[in-house]
Amino acid sequence: MRKKTLYxxxxxxxxxxxxxxxxxxxxxxxxxxxxxxxxxxxxxxLMPDGTxxxxxxxxxxxxxxxxxxxxxxxxxxxxxxxxxxYIYQFHPDGQKAFLDYALITHYHDDHMGRPSSSSNTHVDGxxxxxxxxxxxxxxxxxxxxxxxxxxxxxxxxPKSETNIGEMKGLQQFNEYWKFIEYQKDKNKxxxxxxxxxxxxxxxxxxxxxxxxxxxxxxxxxxxxIASVYDxxxxxxxxxxxxxxGENNLSCGIKIKYGKxxxxxxxxxxxxxxxxxxxxxxxxxxxxxxxxxVDIATxxxxxxxxxxxxxxxxxxxxxxWIGQSWTARHPGEEVLRRIMSTFVYPGDRDLFTNFMLPATxxxxxxMVDDNYKATSGHIVIRVYSNGDKYDIIILDDKTxxxxxxxxxxxxxx
Numbered sequence: 001m002r003k004k005t006l007y008x009x010x011x012x013x014x015x016x017x018x019x020x021x022x023x024x025x026x027x028x029x030x031x032x033x034x035x036x037x038x039x040x041x042x043x044x045x046l047m048p049d050g051t052x053x054x055x056x057x058x059x060x061x062x063x064x065x066x067x068x069x070x071x072x073x074x075x076x077x078x079x080x081x082x083x084x085x086y087i088y089q090f091h092p093d094g095q096k097a098f099l100d101y102a103l104i105t106h107y108h109d110d111h112m113g114r115p116s117s118s119s120n121t122h123v124d125g126x127x128x129x130x131x132x133x134x135x136x137x138x139x140x141x142x143x144x145x146x147x148x149x150x151x152x153x154x155x156x157x158p159k160s161e162t163n164i165g166e167m168k169g170l171q172q173f174n175e176y177w178k179f180i181e182y183q184k185d186k187n188k189x190x191x192x193x194x195x196x197x198x199x200x201x202x203x204x205x206x207x208x209x210x211x212x213x214x215x216x217x218x219x220x221x222x223x224x225i226a227s228v229y230d231x232x233x234x235x236x237x238x239x240x241x242x243x244x245g246e247n248n249l250s251c252g253i254k255i256k257y258g259k260x261x262x263x264x265x266x267x268x269x270x271x272x273x274x275x276x277x278x279x280x281x282x283x284x285x286x287x288x289x290x291x292x293v294d295i296a297t298x299x300x301x302x303x304x305x306x307x308x309x310x311x312x313x314x315x316x317x318x319x320w321i322g323q324s325w326t327a328r329h330p331g332e333e334v335l336r337r338i339m340s341t342f343v344y345p346g347d348r349d350l351f352t353n354f355m356l357p358a359t360x361x362x363x364x365x366m367v368d369d370n371y372k373a374t375s376g377h378i379v380i381r382v383y384s385n386g387d388k389y390d391i392i393i394l395d396d397k398t399x400x401x402x403x404x405x406x407x408x409x410x411x412x
Contacts, residue, residue, distance in 0.1 A: 019402040022394060025050075025092060027207075028384035030214070030257050034297075034323055035086050036353040036377045036396040037079040038069035040110030040131075041301075041323045043264070044087055048214050048257065048384070049207035052091065054102040054141075055264065057083065059113035059131035060325065067327040069354045073397050080113070080134035086377070087139060089401065097139055100205050103194070104132060104146040105266030106250040107155075107173065110325065114172045125182035130172070133179040140187055144180065145201065147221045147251050148193035149173070153243045194218060194251045196233050197226035202253070213258045213386065219265065220286050221251040228289050237285060247300060248282045254290060258386025259411035261293040263315060267300040270308030275333075277308035287314035294389070294411050295319040295380060298338075302330025312337050316344040318409060319391065321378060322352035327359050335363065339370050349407070351378050351391060372407055386411055 025031050031046040040058015047053065059079045062071070077085070091097035104112045113131015120129045122137055129137060136144070149155040155173055183189035195201050195218055202216040219226050223237035223244065238244055250266025270283025278284065283299060287310060290296075296317040300306040301324050320338055322330055329352075337343055338350070348370075355374040360367050367374065377394040389409050394401045 019400070022090065022379065022392060022401070022403055025090065028211075030255070030260070030380075030382040030386070031090075032262070032380040032382075033086070033090065034321060034353055034378040035083055036072050036375070037082055038072035038325055038354060039079040040113075040325060041105075042079070042083050043323075044083075044090070046091070047204055048211045049204045050092055051203075051205040052098070052100045053202060054087075054099050054135075056103070056105055056111040056266075057113060057132040057135050058108075058110040059134075060110050061114065061116050067356070069325040069356070072354070073399070078129075078134060080129075080131060080138065083135055084138040085399065086401070099139055099141045100143065101202055102132065102136065102141045102144050103202075103251060103253075104144070105252075105264075106147060106246050108246055108267065109172065111266065112172070112176065115175050122179075122182070124186070125179060127178035127182060128175040130175070133176060136179065136183060136189075141183070141189055143190040143192060144183075145192045145194050145251075147249055149177075151222050152238045152240050152249075194221045196221050196224040197231040199231055213256070215256045217254045217256070219252040219254055219263075219289050220268070220282070222249050223282065225282075225286050226289050228291070234289070235285065237282065250282075252286065252290075254293070256386075257382055259294075260382050260386035260389060261291070261411075262295045262380070263290050263293045263317075264297040265290075265299055267303075267306075269300050269303075269305040270311050271305040275304075277310060279310060281308065283308050283311040287311045290315050292316050292412075294409070295321060298322045298330060298334070301325070301328075302334045303328055304331030304333060306331075307334045307337055309337055309343055312343050316346070318346070318348055318412065320348065320350045321380075322350065324352045324354050327356050329355075329359075332363070335366055335370075339366070349391075351393075353378060353396070373405070376404060377401060382411075 025046050033044040035042045039060045041056040043055045045053040115128035115130045198218045224233050225235050227234040247267035250268050252265030255262040268282035270281040272278035302322045350371045351373045373393045376396045379392040382389040391407045393404045
């Protein structure tokens with residue numbers, strides 16, 4: 001009995017001692033971290049010169065709903081506190097980290113947070129702490145960018161509430177703007193509206209000269225879509241005063257680094273009310289300016305109204321990444337479209353931060369055959385010049401966040 005116990009101890013110790021930490025970011029690397037919290041979207045980017053970017057800071061209200069993800073790794077900290085801890089671990093400046101940019105793709109709580117009755121109040125700023133306002137109070141943000149509040153409906157006009165059903169109340173915006181004004185005054189935060197078509201709004205801050213092959217293009221926001229060929233706005237989908245729902249007003253970007261191409265676009269959708277592809281949807285209209293990419297995040301978390309066939313055939317990613325938190329992510333129809341070699345040929349792999357056991361069981365072989373990971377922090381590491389990249393899965397059950405597995409790819 002003692003020998004068996006000793007053997008188990010040695011085995012556990014050996015596994016623990018051989019656990020690998022993520023090798024540190026180096027100049028020339030592009031790192032994209034999809035941080036697993038169970039409460040919404042959040043991604044932390046380190047550009048080749050060390051410039052940092054946060055995209056979204058979701059914080060859904062706590063719930064025991066069995067259809068949703070639990071707090072990851074646990075609820076001993078808020079999602080924003082866990083994210084701050086994660087950034088301190090992987091930012092080159094450690095505990096002195098700051099964010100050069102933060103982008104809120106659109107105003108939903110799984111992308112920016114929402115105050116609740118239990119939300120604390122900032123002692124000096126007198127604003128509620130949730131999602132982006134809490135993270136921005138822990139880790140300084142130099143420049144905050146969002147889709148703006150004045151188009152197609154002005155959220156600061158009280159009469160607008162009758163036009164924006166799903167967003168009625170506006171409490172999160174009042175607290176969000178109080179946060180912005182306080183941080184502008186006390187910490188020199190810059191606030192900007194997302195500029196569709198721009199190639200310079202997310203500039204490299206530390207070394208542009210040696211990374212001329214790296215660009216971020218602003219593709220769309222508020223229904224405005226950039227031209228394929230230049231930095232102008234090619235089309236405007238929504239009229240002033242028309243509110244199509246928050247998802248279709250999302251901001252989207254494309255990153256190019258040498259051969260490597262990456263796309264993320266918030267919660268735009270492409271399936272109409274009857275369940276058929278909508279060729280006048282944001283997905284269909286935006287697909288040409290996105291073009292073919294190596295990696296794409298799933299629009300709207302892979303919900304059933306997203307990834308129409310035309311969109312999927314146009315961008316043809318080698319890798320799809322889902323940021324999931326509910327049983328509806330992904331929809332079965334979506335999974336069938338993105339994995340179909342009839343829609344586009346070639347290999348492709350799927351990754352997600354989270355998948356409910358019931359969802360995984362229901363999909364069965366579709367998950368086993370096509371997903372490389374259904375839990376964990378997902379890190380994309382693109383190497384110098386963008387010729388190769390790895391996708392690295394980190395353990396999201398502990399604060400150590402050790403490497404579980406690494407997959408190697410070549411850019412196309």
